[in-house]
Amino acid sequence: MDLPEPTPAPGEHRNQALSAIVIRLFAAISITAMFACVKLASDRGVHVLESVFYRQLAGIIVLIPIALAGPGLAALRTERPWAHVSRMVIGMVAMSLNFLSFALLPIAEATAIGFMVPIVATLLSIVLLKEAVGVHRWSAIAAGLAGVLIVVQPGDGHIPMLGAIVSLTGVAVTAFVSIIIRKLGETENPITTMFWFSLSSMVPLGIAMLFVGQMHDAHTWGIIALMGLFGAFAQLGITWSLRLAPVSVVLPMDYSSLIWAALFGYLIWDKWPVPATWIGAPLIIGSGLYIALRENRLAKLRDQATARS
Template sequence: MPSAASSSERPQQNRILGIGLRIGAATSFAFMAATIKLGYDAGVSTPELVFYRFAFGLPPLLGWIILSGNYGAWRTRRPLAHLARTAIGLSSMVFAFSALDYLPLAEATVISFAAPLFSVILSVLVLKEQVGRHRWSAVAIGFVGVLVVMQPGGTHLPIVGLIVAAVAAFGVACVNITIRQIGRTEGAQTTVLWFTLSSMLVVGLFFMHFYARPHDGWTWAILVALGLAGGAGQLFLTASLRFAPVPVIVPFDYLQLLWAVLLGWLLWSTQPSPATWAGAAVIIGSGLYTIYREQKIGRERKGIAAKAPIPPLGK
């Protein structure tokens, strides 16, 4: 039975609320990244971090579903598609978590911003979407920014961590494409619920038996905070799209870098290098230009559609 949340009635646009929710998402994900690094410092393994990210993130997800009245969120017409999304999403999450074990918080965050650049490439290869020279130029410039951060000619950062972070960004791009494909027939709550439960099942059955360890109270607090921050970030991210257009809210994702710099300084006394700042500026600039082009193309298409002649009746 469809719920009020899943009805055809479109939620009222509220850009201020949408921006606020997006800021909440960026903040939540920054704190989640910080708790992942704290977890590694406390000796928690990657499978444990991934499992507890889902386990303690499940209550906020279920609360979201209950409040929306969408009790049929578990129903799906495409279980195999969700399993494929789980395989891709879980793999990319493992790489993203592992990158935080090798790299400072700010550098790992900057490289993660390459995901939208990979998404543009995959949208052409997989979804057969049209991408003009302006967006290709933005992608090329963005990858220059990534190279500035990674400094192939020599850097104090571990090369393994840089490679893992780049693979994680590519994995996130693959997830974005997969979600866009699934989203044509499946709701957001269904997609998130299936991903959460199936990922918990895979990690719990095949890895936790080997990696689970007892922890002290401080470590458990970190793990709970990890799950709650990740779950809240997912809710804020999804809700923001209901109240404001994508070009309005996506630029606020880059606030995650400012939080990463602040948390890295407070918790680990680390500061980004000049190369990291320069690369971040290039990546963010290319991302903002891509958003601008998307918005401009959308306005032009609406204008063309509005000017199109109305065919005579019967034609």
């Protein structure tokens, strides 16, 4: 007869939540540092597809120990290989566009526009998944779109229009990827999805490297190595934080990326975000955070209703 597991004391819950927040904050810093390295590498002539290749290679290296420490290598098996291939193709387009946006735009502005993903994902869920969205989320979507217009300021010229278009396209494709991941999540472990994304992407990226791969000086290789390392840290931190606390607890830490991006932009490129970014970014962050937390609350209510029925 199995004995019930002891219920954690309130203090243990608080300690776990605090640990999750600190780890997620570390992940936010790491992912911002990764994009700073992408931009630095681009400045030194590294092709975007090279950066994506080394980022994915680092992902494979870090996910195997995560699987071994957690559910085991059996968790990496899948019965939906073609679904993962579809996710990989679209995910590669999204990642390449996102990396290119950081090469073309100031790091803070690229980060702010990237916060649009949950907003665009909500719009796509209405069209593709036929999800019902009420006035609250429609208002959040409108606020987020207004924030983007303030940050981008079409026609003003304070950021390159090509970079803005690439960044917004990357946001749209990334949001579409999130819909695919949501469907995959119905049967697949998150570690399985991440692992097969990284592994399967090695095929097209390996072919691309035959054309864009090149030798670099020691300094540039160091930047590439740091990019992969920070990307692995970010992936590990995101996964680990969600084991300790729910999304609603750790999600707000993701938006600290704008602070780190502003600091990196100033310290490395001597470029501080323009006032419009500080005005528009809170609208984007607030709307994305509201949508994510509201969806989390609605999911809990649906689970409770299912449990009662």
